[in-house]
Amino acid sequence: MSTQTSASPEAPAPVLLPEERRRVILEQLSQRGRVLATDLCRMLQVSEDTIRRDLRDLDEAGLLKRVHGGALPLTQGSVGRAFGVPQQEKQAVARIAAGLIRSGQVVFLDGGTTLLEVTRSLPSDLRATIVTPSPAVAVALAEYGGLEVHLVGGRLHPGSLTVVGAETVEALRRVRADLCLLGVCSLHAEVGISTAYAEEASTKRAMLESAAETVAVLTADKLGTVSPFVVAPVSRLTTLVTEASGTEAQLAPFHKLPLRILSA
Missing domain, CATH: 3.40.50.1360 (Rossmann fold)
Known part of the structure; x- marks a missing residue:
């Protein structure tokens, strides 16, 4: 009698530290020209509140421009x-x-x-x-x-x-x-x-x-x-x-x- 082995469940995505998470956000922004909060939630597997805090902190640090629903890049130079x-x-x-x-x-x-x-x-x-x-x-x-x-x-x-x-x-x-x-x-x-x-x-x-x-x-x-x-x-x-x-x-x-x- 043959037996079947059940597939092992996928391992959950690793939890990133706040600094790692924000680095990913900036990388996505550089590649895409814009980021959406909903996309970042799915990608990083965190809550909307967490992403909003990340975007707020990055905005206050002068690294991006927070807008409704996501963020846009800031202009550079003086x-x-x-x-x-x-x-x-x-x-x-x-x-x-x-x-x-x-x-x-x-x-x-x-x-x-x-x-x-x-x-x-x-x-x-x-x-x-x-x-x-x-x-x-x-x-x-x-x-x-x-x-x-x-x-x-x-x-x-x-x-x-x-x-x-x-x-x-x-x-x-x-x-x-x-x-x-x-x-x-x-x-x-x-x-x-x-x-x-x-x-x-x-x-x-x-x-x-x-x-x-x-x-x-x-x-x-x-x-x-x-x-x-x-x-x-x-x-x-x-x-x-x-x-x-x-x-x-x-x-x-x-x-x-x-x-x-x-x-x-």
Whole structure:
């Protein structure tokens, strides 16, 4: 008489220590570009409360951006450290963005390293009116004899190196620009345009709302990332100028939107 042996039950997944669990969360976020709390619960075999605590702690440590239902990556880098350091990627993006400005236009030109590169890519015979919150951009534009340059007033923010505050916002709202070239710290298809500083977000929002057309100018590393302060949804943009080296995973969410995408 034959006998049957029952299969032994699968061994339960090993219990991870909190630091190990959070390392797995960050690895998943790096690979996928986003993580969902429900997926993490199944993967790590822990409760939703445990995952919520992990995401909260990682958010407070500045390692990700906690959102409803999961988390998104934070943008990296510092405007202050990068300022004045030419990069081949930024120069290529800047040339595309500079080519969008037409003679006779009134243009908002934002601050930041990539927008400073835009000033170096403008045609020498361009005649336009440029309004900017960036002292560095204004100084760079002074070399162009055909430009009328307006530097709006306000308080210089030490992080963004642009002027900010109520005076700045009010001055920008009094302008009706044809075009806004917006420097973007972070751009996410769901969260929208975001930046590291609350006052800078108000400045960017004022430019965006006062322009007929707004172009986001950014390198590919900022795609799919989130900073603490949201400026506006992606739907407020008309054009995205970024690097051709951006991966399909980075660009795919934006191709689904009614957005013109120009790659350098």
